[in-house]
Amino acid sequence: QVQLVETGGASVQAGGSLRLSCKISGPVDRRACMGWFRQVLGKERERVGYISRQSGNTNYARFVKDRFTISQNSAKDTMYLQMDSLEPEDSAIYYCAATTSVLTCPIRAVDFTYWGQGTQVTVSS
Secondary structure, eight states, X not given: OOEEEEEOOOEEETTOOEEEEEEEESSOXXXXXXXXXXXXXXXXXXXXXXXXXXXXXXXXXXXXXXXXXXXXXXXXXXXXXXXXXXXXXXXXXXXXXXXXXXXXXXOSGGGOOXXXXXXXXXXXX
C-alpha cells in the first residue's frame, strides 16, 4: 500500500546539478526515516543518505563530500535530493526508500522496507 515515486533523473554534463524528488503515499508513519540509494548494474546498492522526517536530521555517505543535500517538504510528503558538482561516477539509478523506524534511521538497504521504482541519472564527462 505504501508507494514511493522518484522523479527528476536526467542526463547532465559533469559539474552540473540535478534535483530528485520522491513523494510517498499510503499508510506509513509520517515521522519515519526516508533515504536515498543508488545502484549501477552489476554492483550492490549503495547508500547515499537519509533524513529523519521527525527531526530533519540528515546523514550522508562519505562519497557525497558535501555535494548532495537531502531535504523534505513534510506537508507534501516529499523528499528531495539536491545533487551538485556531479561526476561521471555518480551515474546510477537512484532510489528512494522508507522505513517504519522513527527514532533511529537505518543504514543498510535491507533495513528499508519500501522502495520506489528508481530514476536514471547519467553524467557525461
